[in-house]
Amino acid sequence: MANLNENFLKLKKNYLFVEIGQRVKAYAAANPDKNIIRMGIGDVTLPLPAAVVAAFEKAVREQGVKETFRGYEDSGLGYDFLRDRVSDYYKAFGVSVDSSEVLISDGAKSDCGNFGDIFSPDNTVLVSDPVYPVYVDSNIMGGRTIITADSNRENGFRALPNNDIHADIIYLCSPNNPTGSVYTKDELKLWVDYANNRKSVIVFDAAYEAFISEPDLPRSIFQIDGARTCAVEICSLSKTAGFTGTRCGYTVIPKELNLYTSSNEAVNLGDTWRRRQGSKFNGVSYPVQRAAEAVFSDEGQAEVKANLDYYKTNAKIITDTLDELNVSYTGGKNSPYIWFTSKRFPDSWALFDKLLNDVSVVGTPGSGFGKNGEGWFRLTAFSTNEKTAEAMKRIRETIQL
Amino acid sequence: MANLNENFLKLKKNYLFVEIGQRVKAYAAANPDKNIIRMGIGDVTLPLPAAVVAAFEKAVREQGVKETFRGYEDSGLGYDFLRDRVSDYYKAFGVSVDSSEVLISDGAKSDCGNFGDIFSPDNTVLVSDPVYPVYVDSNIMGGRTIITADSNRENGFRALPNNDIHADIIYLCSPNNPTGSVYTKDELKLWVDYANNRKSVIVFDAAYEAFISEPDLPRSIFQIDGARTCAVEICSLSKTAGFTGTRCGYTVIPKELNLYTSSNEAVNLGDTWRRRQGSKFNGVSYPVQRAAEAVFSDEGQAEVKANLDYYKTNAKIITDTLDELNVSYTGGKNSPYIWFTSKRFPDSWALFDKLLNDVSVVGTPGSGFGKNGEGWFRLTAFSTNEKTAEAMKRIRETIQL
Numbered sequence: 127m128a129n130l131n132e133n134f135l136k137l138k139k140n141y142l143f144v145e146i147g148q149r150v151k152a153y154a155a156a157n158p159d160k161n162i163i164r165m166g167i168g169d170v171t172l173p174l175p176a177a178v179v180a181a182f183e184k185a186v187r188e189q190g191v192k193e194t195f196r197g198y199e200d201s202g203l204g205y206d207f208l209r210d211r212v213s214d215y216y217k218a219f220g221v222s223v224d225s226s227e228v229l230i231s232d233g234a235k236s237d238c239g240n241f242g243d244i245f246s247p248d249n250t251v252l253v254s255d256p257v258y259p260v261y262v263d264s265n266i267m268g269g270r271t272i273i274t275a276d277s278n279r280e281n282g283f284r285a286l287p288n289n290d291i292h293a294d295i296i297y298l299c300s301p302n303n304p305t306g307s308v309y310t311k312d313e314l315k316l317w318v319d320y321a322n323n324r325k326s327v328i329v330f331d332a333a334y335e336a337f338i339s340e341p342d343l344p345r346s347i348f349q350i351d352g353a354r355t356c357a358v359e360i361c362s363l364s365k366t367a368g369f370t371g372t373r374c375g376y377t378v379i380p381k382e383l384n385l386y387t388s389s390n391e392a393v394n395l396g397d398t399w400r401r402r403q404g405s406k407f408n409g410v411s412y413p414v415q416r417a418a419e420a421v422f423s424d425e426g427q428a429e430v431k432a433n434l435d436y437y438k439t440n441a442k443i444i445t446d447t448l449d450e451l452n453v454s455y456t457g458g459k460n461s462p463y464i465w466f467t468s469k470r471f472p473d474s475w476a477l478f479d480k481l482l483n484d485v486s487v488v489g490t491p492g493s494g495f496g497k498n499g500e501g502w503f504r505l506t507a508f509s510t511n512e513k514t515a516e517a518m519k520r521i522r523e524t525i526q527l
Numbered sequence: 528m529a530n531l532n533e534n535f536l537k538l539k540k541n542y543l544f545v546e547i548g549q550r551v552k553a554y555a556a557a558n559p560d561k562n563i564i565r566m567g568i569g570d571v572t573l574p575l576p577a578a579v580v581a582a583f584e585k586a587v588r589e590q591g592v593k594e595t596f597r598g599y600e601d602s603g604l605g606y607d608f609l610r611d612r613v614s615d616y617y618k619a620f621g622v623s624v625d626s627s628e629v630l631i632s633d634g635a636k637s638d639c640g641n642f643g644d645i646f647s648p649d650n651t652v653l654v655s656d657p658v659y660p661v662y663v664d665s666n667i668m669g670g671r672t673i674i675t676a677d678s679n680r681e682n683g684f685r686a687l688p689n690n691d692i693h694a695d696i697i698y699l700c701s702p703n704n705p706t707g708s709v710y711t712k713d714e715l716k717l718w719v720d721y722a723n724n725r726k727s728v729i730v731f732d733a734a735y736e737a738f739i740s741e742p743d744l745p746r747s748i749f750q751i752d753g754a755r756t757c758a759v760e761i762c763s764l765s766k767t768a769g770f771t772g773t774r775c776g777y778t779v780i781p782k783e784l785n786l787y788t789s790s791n792e793a794v795n796l797g798d799t800w801r802r803r804q805g806s807k808f809n810g811v812s813y814p815v816q817r818a819a820e821a822v823f824s825d826e827g828q829a830e831v832k833a834n835l836d837y838y839k840t841n842a843k844i845i846t847d848t849l850d851e852l853n854v855s856y857t858g859g860k861n862s863p864y865i866w867f868t869s870k871r872f873p874d875s876w877a878l879f880d881k882l883l884n885d886v887s888v889v890g891t892p893g894s895g896f897g898k899n900g901e902g903w904f905r906l907t908a909f910s911t912n913e914k915t916a917e918a919m920k921r922i923r924e925t926i927q928l
Contacts, residue, residue: 127695127725127726127727127787127791128646128650128695128696128726128727128728128786128787128796129646129647129649129650129695129786129787129788129789130645130646130647130786130787130788130794130799131644131645131646131647131648132647132788132789134645134794134799134802134803135788137802141805147601167599169598169599170598171593171596171598172593172596173590173591173592173593173595173596174590174591174596175591176591178591179587179588179590179591182587182590182814183584183587183588186580186583186584186587186814186818187580187584189574189575189580189583189769189772189773190574190575190576190577190579190580191574192572192573192574194574195572195573195574195575195769195772196772197570197571197572197769197771197772198568198570198771198772199772200548232633232809232812233809235807235808235809236807236808236809239806239807239808240641240807243532243668244531244532244535245529245530245531245532246530246531246532246533247532248530249529249530259806260806260807263806264806264807267644267803267806267807294528294529294530295529324528325528325529326528326529327529368590368596368598370598370599371590371596371597371598371599371600371810371812371813372590372812372813372814373809373810373811373812385529385530385531386528386529386530386531387530387531387533387536388530388533390528393531393535395529398531398535401535401538402535402668404542405640405660405661405664405665405668406636406637406640406641406661406665406668407636407637407640408633408634408636408637408774409772409774410774411633411772411773411774411812411815412772412773413583413587413773413814413815414812414814414815417587
């Protein structure tokens with residue numbers, strides 16, 4: 127008899143965004159004349175940069191010609207032309223990452239979700255609460271015990287390590303989804319020391335690093351001494367270059383990073399992950415990799431910067447309104463997420479319904495990310511300037527937060 | 528301490544194609560003047576069909592325009608425009624598959640490798656020997672017990688079920704990689720009955736179905752009565768439409784297919800897989816899905832047929848030579864693989880070295896696919912007509928098989 131992996135029974139039934147989708151759908155059906163503004167799910171609105179489209183098209187045409195056609199990629203881990211560009215990109219913030227340490231993925235979510243495959247089911251996983259659900263659900267499926275570190279108003283939604291608590295695998299996300307908080311170098315150093323002391327591994331989700339504008343804040347965990355022996359970093363082109371529907375990201379695994387057998391023998395983590403990918407993945411589409419390469423060209427980077435500025439304008443529209451309304455929030459400055467709380471709405475879903483029903487604005491209830499999210503609410507800066515301004519106008523005029 | 532999933536220690540160290548690659552590399556370095564003909568790895572040589580390139584390019588351009596840009600795909604399971612085409616494609620061989628039962632993947636290998644996630648680690652997996660290594664390695668990583676059914680000359684490399692042996696998950700590949708053998712409907716019916724009697728699940732790898740030219744041979748397991756309650760089917764566009772480097776495939780999961788909890792409760796398999804994908808995958812690149820859609824257009828199908836005919840010509844060049852040399856083989860007629868044996872070379876790697884060193888032809892030693900592959904050798908029909916003819920000429924003139 128084919129048996130279920132019963133860890134699946136431990137998963138929550140309703141995925142946050144499914145529930146939001148259902149409520150919005152019902153509202154839209156009942157109110158067909160309303161102009162709904164969606165600032166819930168973290169999808170972008172700007173198209174691929176022109177330089178990216180040109181490179182993407184060129185590679186597609188190569189695939190139609192026998193002499194330039196590319197089949198299976200030898201390694202399935204990414205072409206050198208792209209890995210080299212990522213390595214160069216890291217140099218810009220003072221981090222030395224060898225091209226061979228860069229692995230190209232079809233997006234941060236795949237690597238993030240599949241990464242558990244190489245860890246023992248007996249390991250304990252630490253996540254912050256509130257948390258991006260993928261870290262939790264993928265580890266529940268893998269049968270690992272999950273413990274949480276409280277992120278809350280007191281610590282600025284930047285949970286720090288507690289040496290009395292033991293964790294083997296630690297997920298950190300900075301700039302944080304959902305709270306928009308960003309760790310300082312000193313704070314990350316505490317996590318790196320914690321992990322090195324325990325031979326634990328930090329999975330550092332840097333999907334939003336490009337939104338960091340303050341030069342002192344770290345854009346990579348590898349800016350921290352000691353990170354190369356305890357951390358992997360997962361990155362995305364989704365939000366910077368509009369790859370949400372085109373699918374490409376990259377993961378950095380330092381050569382010196384190890385896992386340990388039960389008899390305490392070191393096993394190279396990168397080799398183990400490559401062995402996993404060798405059996406369960408066959409590389410990212412060649413034209414998509416050429417498109418990603420163009421993101422890192424001078425022209426591509428100029429367009430990415432313009433896109434980031436556009437989204438940062440949205441973030442400022444939102445935070446200016448919250449400042450005006452005297453509402454507490456984190457994020458918005460070095461992050462595309464704005465995480466706010468309202469004394470009048472201690473229940474996140476009540477505020478969700480209020481915003482949807484009274485001003486046709488869709489956000490994300492913070493309680494969907496964990497118990498510490500209750501009473502908080504997430505807005506994203508990925509809409510258009512016009513819609514963001516309109517949403518804030520409606521809120522300012524109609525809702526007492 | 529971050530611990531290794533120790534199932535990884537049970538994997539064989541040297542992956543077959545890595546070893547082949549190393550031997551070929553050494554030979555090429557020592558013999559820079561030799562014209563090496565590669566008929567080992569199953570990569571294709573013909574480019575993407577023109578209709579596919581046109582659709583692919585158009586979709587890339589859409590991604591560069593705000594009004595037509597597509598970000599995250601809602602479901603991550605494939606756009607309806609492509610799922611509908613796959614559903615239509617099945618109708619051509621008399622199979623009714625609803626669009627909602629078709630899930631779009633970034634290639635057969637990913638779904639094949641990741642599929643184990645939803646099964647209990649306590650399940651027993653049955654594979655044929657010889658076998659495509661992905662079935663074995665991905666299940667070793669998942670901690671499942673693997674048993675083998677002998678495929679050999681006596682049963683035409685089409686292992687049949689033995690009711691005395693118990694298996695919960697069964698991997699079948701027809702047309703077979705590596706042996707080129709194809710199950711008849713009656714034979715598949717035996718497997719379907721075996722699986723239904725045990726509530727087991729068949730993972731049917733139909734990556735090479737388009738190579739079947741005899742109308743009585745089944746191109747889908749869903750042509751067999753009872754398959755919808757016991758089978759999933761994994762398909763690929765890699766070999767038919769040249770998607771080895773473009774990456775797209777599809778998996779069919781019938782609505783009525785279940786897994787069972789340890790207390791014998793039925794859980795829908797498709798829902799479980801969708802839950803898995805929802806946390807660990809974010810869909811296939813939109814332009815790639817548009818390219819795949821064009822494979823199923825009238826123009827695309829005409830070009831695919833021309834490509835198949837081209838590769839079938841190669842298969843005939845190979846089998847004509849083997850017939851002439853009085854060498855035993857399977858495959859070649861309804862399959863792109865030709866699997867032959869030579870009395871003079873009972874050691875597959877010895878024949879590999881002989882072909883490489885004496886005539887600069889690269890094939891795949893059968894022993895790399897399992898114990899029953901010893902003494903056998905795989906050639907692929909995916910090279911060019913010219914190179915295939917040249918390789919066969921060299922073998923005919925130089926090597927006594």
